[in-house]
Amino acid sequence: MKYLFKILGKKKGLRQTGSRRWAVAAEVAFATALLLLGLIALVVVIVIQIRLSTPEAWYFSPLVFGVSLVVIGAFLAIGVIRILAVLWKVGASAERRGAIVSRARDVELLNQLTSETQQLPTIPQEKDLSMRRGDRLRFRLLSYGSTRWSLLTVGSASAFCAMIATALIVLVIDSTVRGGTDWIGVVLATALTLATVWLLVQFVKRLLIQTAVGPTDLEISDLPLVAGKAYALFLSQPARLRLRLLELVLECEEQATFRQGTDIRTETMVVYSQLLFRKRGVDVEENQVFQTAVDMTVPPQSMHSFRSKNNSIQWRIRLNATVTGWPPIDRRFPIVVIPHIAARVSA
Amino acid sequence: MRRPVVRLRICNSKSAYQPGDVLECECSVSAPEEMKLQAVETSVIWLTEGKGEEDLGVHFFDRRNKDDVRDGDLGTMYRFKTQLPNSPLTYDGKMIKVHWVVRACVFYERGKELRFDQAFCLGPAKLLETKSAANDSSANTVEEQRWGA
Numbered sequence: 075m076k077y078l079f080k081i082l083g084k085k086k087g088l089r090q091t092g093s094r095r096w097a098v099a100a101e102v103a104f105a106t107a108l109l110l111l112g113l114i115a116l117v118v119v120i121v122i123q124i125r126l127s128t129p130e131a132w133y134f135s136p137l138v139f140g141v142s143l144v145v146i147g148a149f150l151a152i153g154v155i156r157i158l159a160v161l162w163k164v165g166a167s168a169e170r171r172g173a174i175v176s177r178a179r180d181v182e183l184l185n186q187l188t189s190e191t192q193q194l195p196t197i198p199q200e201k202d203l204s205m206r207r208g209d210r211l212r213f214r215l216l217s218y219g220s221t222r223w224s225l226l227t228v229g230s231a232s233a234f235c236a237m238i239a240t241a242l243i244v245l246v247i248d249s250t251v252r253g254g255t256d257w258i259g260v261v262l263a264t265a266l267t268l269a270t271v272w273l274l275v276q277f278v279k280r281l282l283i284q285t286a287v288g289p290t291d292l293e294i295s296d297l298p299l300v301a302g303k304a305y306a307l308f309l310s311q312p313a314r315l316r317l318r319l320l321e322l323v324l325e326c327e328e329q330a331t332f333r334q335g336t337d338i339r340t341e342t343m344v345v346y347s348q349l350l351f352r353k354r355g356v357d358v359e360e361n362q363v364f365q366t367a368v369d370m371t372v373p374p375q376s377m378h379s380f381r382s383k384n385n386s387i388q389w390r391i392r393l394n395a396t397v398t399g400w401p402p403i404d405r406r407f408p409i410v411v412i413p414h415i416a417a418r419v420s421a
Numbered sequence: 422m423r424r425p426v427v428r429l430r431i432c433n434s435k436s437a438y439q440p441g442d443v444l445e446c447e448c449s450v451s452a453p454e455e456m457k458l459q460a461v462e463t464s465v466i467w468l469t470e471g472k473g474e475e476d477l478g479v480h481f482f483d484r485r486n487k488d489d490v491r492d493g494d495l496g497t498m499y500r501f502k503t504q505l506p507n508s509p510l511t512y513d514g515k516m517i518k519v520h521w522v523v524r525a526c527v528f529y530e531r532g533k534e535l536r537f538d539q540a541f542c543l544g545p546a547k548l549l550e551t552k553s554a555a556n557d558s559s560a561n562t563v564e565e566q567r568w569g570a
Contacts, residue, residue, distance in 0.1 A: 410542055
């Protein structure tokens with residue numbers, strides 16, 4: 075009963091009457107519905123204007139067409155803005171959002187690192203370090219990952235398929251009404267509709283996993299890392315779903331770019347992988363965060379981070395998490411490793 | 422046609438150099454007079470090898486033209502030294518290898534060029550054995566976990 079929305083209930087403790095999880099889900103569902111409605115309406119209006127209208131028809135008027143475009147544009151804009159707002163809100167912690175807004179102090183921090191690493195040719199330097207000042211440890215690492223890009227790709231593909239499928243459906247209905255059924259159109263429309271539904275399911279899954287697992291905060295005691303030295307990590311992971319597996323891995327990856335005919339290809343290979351932390355079954359209650367301290371030693375005599383025009387060696391800490399029935403979560407935190415002797419010489 | 426003989430030698434030769442070490446080299450070229458040497462370049466460079474396109478970085482470079490030396494004789498012994506940088510270290514990876522070499526390039530008439538390399542090790546860095554995630558007992562245990570708001 076406590077999750078039922080109370081119209082006249084007094085808010086005790088929290089500023090909400092219901093669950094935050096449901097609030098986010100409802101907001102996402104509403105924004106997605108608006109976006110889809112706008113897209114479908116746009117296609118219908120354009121198809122009607124191009125194929126079905128006659129100059130005598132009332133809906134052929136430029137005024138009606140203009141007004142419908144404005145209304146549809148409003149639907150699309152509200153849908154996109156609401157989805158982006160939800161992603162922004164749940165995709166980064168309040169501290170990180172604050173840090174992104176106030177970049178000024180980070181510039182000072184980066185300048186400090188520049189002087190430490192300028193004597194290290196081919197080793198990525200300050201602009202490649204994705205980090206902020208940490209709360210518990212010295213630096214907070216920021217992840218780069220394919221989550222948002224895959225969300226954007228799947229979202230765009232589903233929107234594109236939905237538009238084409240709608241156009242085909244309108245054309246098929248039109249041909250049926252006029253007396254002849256376009257069977258090729260029916261087959262294509264059915265296939266595209268199925269593809270659209272599948273893509274939408276994938277999009278919603280990714281969107282929900284992004285909102286349900288929450289941002290990862292990973293702090294580290296020092297940067298850049300020196301081969302052979304030990305460091306402390308602190309992981310904070312909110313999880314609104316039960317995580318079947320949560321692990322942190324230190325990885326070194328080689329990346330080579332080469333020409334093959336007229337194509338330019340890039341190949342990667344993880345050449346070193348060290349498990350730092352693993353826990354099965356992470357169950358976090360509402361408004362709580364899973365936190366753990368982790369020790370890490372960069373292997374002595376290991377190759378340092380390296381970057382040239384066509385080749386690179388990248389170190390990173392990788393968070394892997396799995397939730398039953400959902401796509402795996404993969405977040406990568408790039409780090410820079412310098413050779414032990416270089417640290418001594420540059421000190 | 423006879424080829425020029427290039428003697429490229431690392432004077433303080435050792436199995437591996439460390440960043441900051443001084444590398445001393447000497448280079449001499451013996452070429453028949455009809456070859457008419459135009460220039461000799463000496464350099465200390467790193468280069469990559471492997472799956473990717475080759476990259477090259479120059480740490481030290483010197484070019485001696487025919488007009489720059491006494492009597493126009495480029496064959497005389499030439500010594501040079503340089504302090505080695507902190508990186509990149511020599512590396513023998515799976516897809517990428519990083520090598521350091523002392524290189525001498527001899528240029529003679531009609532734009533022809535001959536190249537001689539003398540390899541050496543800086544560091545080097547090791548290719549590590551991957552620790553299997555499933556069998557790794559050194560991973561942090563979960564006793565350290567704690568819950569926070």
